[in-house]
Amino acid sequence: MKYQIFFLLLSLVVVSACAAPEQREITFPRATIQIGDIKREVQLADTPQLRERGLMFQQTADAGMLLLYPQPQLISLWMRNTDLALDVAFIDPLWRVIAIKPLHPLDETPVSVPTEALAALEMPRGWFQKHNIEVGEKLTLLP
Template sequence: MTCINHRLLRLLAGFCLAALAATTSLAQDAPQRLRSIPLQAGMHVIEAELALTPEQRQIGLMHRRDMPLNHGMLFVFESPQVQCFWMKNTLLPLSIAFIGDDGAVVNITDMKPLDETSHCSQKPVRFVLEMNQGWFAKKGIKAGFKLSGAPWQR
């Protein structure tokens, strides 16, 4: 009797784990939508979703098929470090700006959809802003340009 109970328990545990894995997989295939804040880039207003937790930052803009003009995602880290990003499961071509504690852009690079090449900040930063590819160039935003908004107010 106990042998049968152990087999049954193992079988049920296996089904539960499989169901949990399937649910987790489905949840990860859907784009996340996060709370957003306005940022200022000169006369341009950016509506930036905030990726604050490790899980939010890991998912980022994965699985999105489009993003409105002047919208992006601001990744906020606890401390300045060299930050590196890739485009795993990210369908949109993006431009990424690495931003210092004072709101100044350190460097900007373009990233291709689904490319797993790392794109890194040239120095330690706590903020990273992803926008539709070409957004920064079209607005004349380059290294040294200062963004403003709640993250950089003291």
């Protein structure tokens, strides 16, 4: 009887481990940006591992996140494991906003622009509109 209970508990642990997505806590470095008249600190995802994780599993997007790439490239984003309503501004190699698009919670449909970008700035839904940030606005990464 003890062995049956042990194997049952062991099976439950194995099944739980397989079913739970990777949610370990990751600490993102911070960067200060200026866009329009707004200066603020955001989370910085500047490595492949940090960009892959993005805002997954976070409870809020209030801090925002700058996904920064080493060189301009076609960027495609999705919302796997991200239960937040976001807007994303794609940033070109001259640090100008080239597009602002909505990202829907848990939607795995890729969102991209047809030209190369150097970065993507993810903010809570409506943030760009609230601050009158539009296509053509310049983003500056401050020291």
